[in-house]
Amino acid sequence: MSGSLRQREAEGPAGQKALLKWERCTHWGPMSNYAWVCFHCRSAARRPGSATDVRCPSCGNSCERIGYKTPIPPKSKLKEWEALRSLGHRRRQEDLARRTRDRVRQTHFLEKEILRLESMPPNPGRTIAVKLLKKRLNAVLNR
Secondary structure, three states: OOOEEEEEEEEOHHHOEEEEEEEEEOOOOOOOOEEEEEOOOOEEEEEOOOOOOOEOOOOOOEOEEEEOOOOOOOOOOHHHHHHHHHHHHHHHHHHHHHHHHHHHHHHHHHHHHHHHHHOOOOOHHHHHHHHHHHHHHHHHHOO
């Protein structure tokens, strides 16, 4: 995980400032702009990765985000553009498969943990834990 260290003031008792703690700053992604490409007219634009609806500056069609390190071929090289399109498709398919696999794993883990806790004698803390786990399981299943 990339990031830099920064200091943060922690609230102490009675609202007093306590010792400074170091924590790692994490970012959603690189600070540079991403490449957005239009496969219709083979043009590219640089926009932030957080942008949602990037339109092609030439034809106005929707652009696809391909990353900030992926090289963009010249307009005249059709084979390289087709390779770039297939690379983007393959990456989307791999990402979908990874997210599906992670969702199944998380569902299985939560179900096992709920069964384990329910098989134990009931107590107030365990009942709350089971409710929270069921809530998390419901959230995972409804994604």
